Every structure is written in structure tokens, then in C-alpha cells.
Amino acid sequence: MALIILYLALDLSLSATAYNPEPRTKWEHSKINLIRFHEPDVFNYSVLLLSENENVLYVGARDAIFAVNSLNIAEKQHEVYWKSSEDQKSVCYIKGRNQETECFNYIRILQPLNETFLYVCGSNAFQPICDYLDLTLFELAGRDEDGQGRCPFDPMESYTSVMVDGELYSGTSIDSMKSQYTIFRKSKQNSLRTEPSKLWLNEPHFVAADVIRARQNSPNGDDDKVYFFFTEISLEFNYFGEVMVPRVARVCKGDQGGLWILQNKWTTFLKASLFCHIPGEKPIFNIVNDVFILKSPDLEDPLIYGVFTSEQSKTSVSAVCAYSVSSVEEVFAKGRFMKSSITELKEIKSEVYNGAIPEPRPGMCINNNGTEMDYTSSLNLPQDNLQFAKEHHLMYNQVIPIGKKPQLVKQDVIYTQIAVDSVKALDSNTYHVMFICTDEGILHKAIRSEHGMHIIEEIKLFPVSEPIQTLLLSSKENKRYIYAGSSSGVVQAPVAFCEKYPTCRDCVLARDPYCAWNPQELMCVNILQERRTEWALIQSMNGNASFCEDIE
Ligand SMILES: *[C@@H]1O[C@H](CO)[C@@H](O)[C@H](O)[C@H]1NC(C)=O
Ligand SMILES: *[C@@H]1O[C@H](CO)[C@@H](O)[C@H](O)[C@H]1NC(C)=O
Ligand SMILES: *[C@@H]1O[C@H](CO)[C@@H](O)[C@H](O)[C@H]1NC(C)=O
Ligand SMILES: *[C@@H]1O[C@H](CO)[C@@H](O)[C@H](O)[C@H]1NC(C)=O
Numbered sequence: 001m002a003l004i005i006l007y008l009a010l011d012l013s014l015s016a017t018a019y020n021p022e023p024r025t026k027w028e029h030s031k032i033n034l035i036r037f038h039e040p041d042v043f044n045y046s047v048l049l050l051s052e053n054e055n056v057l058y059v060g061a062r063d064a065i066f067a068v069n070s071l072n073i074a075e076k077q078h079e080v081y082w083k084s085s086e087d088q089k090s091v092c093y094i095k096g097r098n099q100e101t102e103c104f105n106y107i108r109i110l111q112p113l114n115e116t117f118l119y120v121c122g123s124n125a126f127q128p129i130c131d132y133l134d135l136t137l138f139e140l141a142g143r144d145e146d147g148q149g150r151c152p153f154d155p156m157e158s159y160t161s162v163m164v165d166g167e168l169y170s171g172t173s174i175d176s177m178k179s180q181y182t183i184f185r186k187s188k189q190n191s192l193r194t195e196p197s198k199l200w201l202n203e204p205h206f207v208a209a210d211v212i213r214a215r216q217n218s219p220n221g222d223d224d225k226v227y228f229f230f231t232e233i234s235l236e237f238n239y240f241g242e243v244m245v246p247r248v249a250r251v252c253k254g255d256q257g258g259l260w261i262l263q264n265k266w267t268t269f270l271k272a273s274l275f276c277h278i279p280g281e282k283p284i285f286n287i288v289n290d291v292f293i294l295k296s297p298d299l300e301d302p303l304i305y306g307v308f309t310s311e312q313s314k315t316s317v318s319a320v321c322a323y324s325v326s327s328v329e330e331v332f333a334k335g336r337f338m339k340s341s342i343t344e345l346k347e348i349k350s351e352v353y354n355g356a357i358p359e360p361r362p363g364m365c366i367n368n369n370g371t372e373m374d375y376t377s378s379l380n381l382p383q384d385n386l387q388f389a390k391e392h393h394l395m396y397n398q399v400i401p402i403g404k405k406p407q408l409v410k411q412d413v414i415y416t417q418i419a420v421d422s423v424k425a426l427d428s429n430t431y432h433v434m435f436i437c438t439d440e441g442i443l444h445k446a447i448r449s450e451h452g453m454h455i456i457e458e459i460k461l462f463p464v465s466e467p468i469q470t471l472l473l474s475s476k477e478n479k480r481y482i483y484a485g486s487s488s489g490v491v492q493a494p495v496a497f498c499e500k501y502p503t504c505r506d507c508v509l510a511r512d513p514y515c516a517w518n519p520q521e522l523m524c525v526n527i528l529q530e531r532r533t534e535w536a537l538i539q540s541m542n543g544n545a546s547f548c549e550d551i552e
Pocket of ligand 2 (some may be wrong): 113
């Protein structure tokens with residue numbers, strides 16, 4: 001009953017158009033020609049990597065890696081099969097794993113290493129391994145490195161990774177029982193990980209990781225930072241029982257760990273909660289399903305877009321919240337710390353820390369503040385600073401989204417993936433176009449306008465309903481596509497279906513920043529492909545079709 005009342009309240013206060021917008025156009029799968037890639041008897045196309053310069057899309061599936069033409073993914077260029085050995089499979093089976101579903105090599109990591117090699121890892125029948133893929137021969141180098149800490153054992157498990165300057169940063173569990181998790185980096189000098197304590201990571205469900213580069217010639221000598229996004233079971237609210245919280249965590253690239261305290265552990269690991277709900281209203285969107293960081297050149301401050309669902313609601317409801325990277329940094333640089341500890345009775349104590357904070361501030365990257373005090377590396381930070389960092393890694397302050405509330409709330413869908421493109425429309429404004437996938441293989445394309453959120457179109461990417469596991473956007477100037485991977489295959493869709501709008505009115509009322517009416521050819525065209533046209537194209541991002549009447 002309580003829930004029903006909450007939902008009524010939600011519906012009333014969220015003027016339905018602004019908060020539960022309906023897609024303006026719905027494309028049936030059979031009405032659009034999407035290009036598809038799939039190989040007979042190969043499943044689980046769950047990892048995609050794009051090489052824009054080469055026009056190649058790399059696809060990681062179960063027991064196989066493919067290279068396909070990114071402009072037409074039906075054109076396969078190379079393939080390599082990478083299977084677990086019969087011995088490994090039987091060990092997997094003997095340990096009680098399912099021979100039909102689990103004891104395979106699910107490719108989990110495909111990351112660029114340098115011009116000639118990709119770094120690849122697979123779950124390898126619960127014995128994860130990593131290798132180098134030689135792109136000139138499309139062959140594995142046969143290094144068979146231990147993948148523990150980089151690649152999950154369990155193919156069903158969530159994980160994340162990002163390659164930064166030749167070093168892999170990963171977030172995953174480190175054993176087959178999922179009893180320990182880590183944020184890990186192995187480099188030539190040393191390996192760094194999180195403390196194996198649930199105060200640092202408590203059953204995290206990793207969804208994304210990315211690097212945010214320091215501004216060039218940053219006046220304070222700042223470092224590049226690697227961000228991780230995940231949902232974990234909170235320990236600060238443990239008096240409510242198990243509550244999930246969406247988190248952002250970050251480490252600094254220059255971190256070398258401590259010398260005695262925090263040896264081979266991150267000294268810069270800090271985490272904070274992501275706030276995503278309408279203040280004072282239910283539900284609270286406390287599960288983050290995916291994150292995309294928009295780093296387009298016109299943005300001084302990159303934007304973090306996350307899709308969220310709620311543990312509280314019985315019906316499906318999803319939200320998109322956007323955060324500026326500077327607001328996250330502000331929480332880490334100026335926020336208050338929580339102090340958490342486990343008492344001898346194994347109880348978790350978590351409280352706001354009000355005492356003095358050592359200098360330089362723990363958790364900050366080594367910047368001018370540190371070097372001025374002669375701390376040039378985390379290895380020579382003072383003991384009290386490291387001890388503080390070890391005990392204070394959670395911020396009390398939450399990261400508040402732009403506009404202090406979600407950009408979009410949508411009922412009856414579960415959003416699972418997001419990618420965001422930046423498009424300059426003919427009105428010279430830049431629009432951030434969100435491509436959001438559901439667990440049923442549907443794609444929503446939405447923009448924010450002065451009237452709230454506008455879902456331009458809904459696309460059925462797959463003939464049958466199936467969850468989309470990975471979503472990737474190409475950013476080529478005039479040939480942009482969205483790629484989606486699922487258990488059954490990969491689909492390539494154009495970022496817009498302008499040519500499907502038959503009249504000027506339809507074209508303009510779609511309010512799609514990619515589309516405009518060409519009055520000469522009497523066609524709705526993609527503006528990225530027609531920039532040099534001599535004819536004034538007609539587009540109205542506020543949906544004023546009166547320009548069309550003039551010509552019709
Ligand atoms: C792999 O694909 C199969 C067949 O579609 C599916 O049943 C299974 O759940 C997938 N496994 C993973 C780990 O995604
Ligand atoms: C790429 O990395 C591999 C492995 O570290 C190395 O052997 C190779 O020389 C590198 N190639 C280039 C072009 O840097
Ligand atoms: C340096 O320290 C000062 C004083 O604690 C602080 O206000 C400033 O934000 C710090 N700068 C950086 C880049 O951490
Ligand atoms: C639509 O455009 C026409 C022509 O420029 C203009 O006269 C009219 O005021 C506009 N209507 C709205 C609602 O903006």
C-alpha cells in the first residue's frame with residue numbers, strides 16, 4: 001500500500017510529460033535495416049573495442065575474437081579462436097561448474113596496448129588468463145599471463161577495466177567464490193590494489209571505469225585520475241539492514257603506494273556516493289547500471305552520465321543522472337571524511353570525522369601542494385598521512401547531480417547501458433544526445449530541451465527481446481554509428497534515421513539535432529553528412545514547423 005501511495009505521489013508531482021516522456025517515434029525492427037554480425041555457433045558478444053583510425057571494430061565473444069569493418073560490421077576481416085584446454089575444462093567441471101554454460105573462455109577484456117597489440121583477457125573456464133593479440137598477424141602471442149585481479153572468474157560477474165598509458169586498471173573479484181574484490185593496477189614497478197577489507201569495497205558490482213586527464217600545464221601540477229563506478233552494499237547505513245549505494249571512486253595515475261603503511265596499496269583511493277533522486281521523493285535510484293563520461297572538446301568539464309534503477313520500487317523505473325567531474329573532485333578535495341572501523345566484536349562503526357586532517361590532504365594526487373612540502377611521490381608521504389588515508393576512504397558528502405535531480409525518469413523500463421554523443425545543431429547550440437539501452441534490446445535516443453526531456457525515438461535493435469550487454473558509439477565526423485552487443489550478436493545502427501521522415505513537418509517535428517529538411521532534394525538529411533550543402537536546411541530544435549509551411 002505504501003508503495004502505491006508513493007507512486008501516486010510520484011505521478012502527480014512529476015508532470016508526466018517532463019518526467020515520463022514517451023518516445024515520439026518507434027521504429028519496428030523490420031522497418032529499419034540494421035547491419036548485424038554474428039558467427040554460427042558463437043555466442044556472448046559482450047566486449048567491443050573500436051579503432052576509429054583503422055575503421056575496425058574488435059568483438060570479444062565466447063572462445064573467439066573478431067575484427068570487423070566498423071563501417072559495415074557484416075564484413076568480417078579476421079578471427080581468432082581462443083578456447084580453454086580440455087584439462088582446464090575438466091577442472092572447471094570437477095569443481096562443480098556448469099559444463100554447458102560456465103566452462104568456456106568468455107572474452108572479458110579487449111584493450112589497446114600499442115599500435116600492434118591488443119591486451120586481451122578471458123575467463124578461461126574459471127582460470128582467467130590474459131594475452132597479447134598481435135594485430136598484424138591476428139594471432140595470440142601465447143603469453144598466458146595469470147588474469148587474476150584483472151578478469152573475473154565467473155562469466156556472469158560484473159567487472160570493469162580501462163587501459164591508461166599501457167597500464168591496465170581493473171575492478172573485479174579476485175577469486176572464484178567472489179569473496180574478495182579489488183581495484184587493481186599491475187605496472188612494471190609494482191602492483192597496487194585496494195585493502196582487502198569490506199570497508200574499502202563491499203561486494204561491489206563494477207559497471208565502468210575511465211580516465212580523466214589533468215589539464216595540460218595544469219597550474220597546480222595535477223595528475224591524471226582513473227574513476228571507477230559501482231554499486232556496493234553500504235556499511236555506513238548498516239542500521240537499516242543491507243542498503244545498496246551507487247559509488248564513484250578514484251585513484252591517481254602517479255600513485256605508487258606507501259612505503260610501510262599501504263605498501264602496494266592505493267594511497268589515493270577515495271569513494272563517494274552518487275545522489276540520484278528527486279529531492280524529498282521516492283524512489284531513490286540507488287543502483288547504478290552503467291556510466292558514460294562525455295569528454296567532448298567543447299566541454300571544459302567532462303560530464304558523467306549514469307543510468308540508475310531503484311531497489312525500492314516494485315515496478316520497473318529508471319533514471320538518468322548527470323554529474324560534472326569537477327563536482328566529484330570537489331567532494332574529494334573539500335568534502336568531509338567518514339571514519340569507518342570494525343570493532344573487536346566485528347561491528348562496523350562509521351561516523352563523520354571531525355578532527356584535524358593532515359597536510360598534504362590524504363587521498364589527493366601528488367600536486368604542487370605535495371611537492372612544495374618535498375613529497376614528490378606517495379612513497380615518501382609521512383606515516384600519519386598514510387595512516388589517515390588507510391582509515392578514511394569514504395566521503396560523507398554525496399555527489400549531487402546537475403540540476404540537483406535526474407535528467408530523466410522513465411517508468412516501466414530498466415535502463416542498462418548509456419552512451420552520449422555531442423552534436424552541434426544548425427541553431428549553433430550543442431546538444432548531448434543520450435543513447436540508452438534497456439534489458440529488452442530497446443534503444444532510446446533522448447535530448448534535453450527547454451521543455452524537459454525529449455525521447456526522439458525508440459529503436460528495436462534485435463528481432464527478439466534480449467538484454468544489451470555493451471553499447472559503443474563511434475565519433476567520426478560524418479559516419480557515426482552506435483554498436484550494441486548481446487548474447488546473440490552485434491548490431492550496428494546509424495545515430496539517426498533522418499531519411500525515414502517523409503515530409504518537412506515530420507523531419508522538423510522530430511527535433512532530432514542530426515536531422516534537417518533539404519528543401520531542394522525534398523529529403524530529410526543527416527546534417528553531419530550535408531554540411532557543405534548550398535541549400536539552407538530547415539531544422540527547428542523547438543519544433544516550429546512553420547518554416548515548412550512556407551515551402552509547402
Ligand atoms: C551466453 O549466451 C547464451 C546464449 O544466448 C546465454 O544463455 C548465456 O546467458 C550467455 N552467458 C553470458 C555469461 O552472458
Ligand atoms: C608493443 O608492446 C609490445 C609488448 O610490450 C612490445 O613488444 C612491442 O615492441 C610494442 N610495439 C610498439 C610498436 O611499440
Ligand atoms: C592546496 O592546499 C590549499 C590549502 O590547504 C588548498 O586550499 C588547495 O585547494 C590545495 N590545492 C590543491 C591543488 O590541492
Ligand atoms: C515559428 O517560426 C515563425 C517563422 O519564423 C515565427 O513567426 C513564429 O513566431 C515561430 N513560432 C514559435 C512558437 O516560435
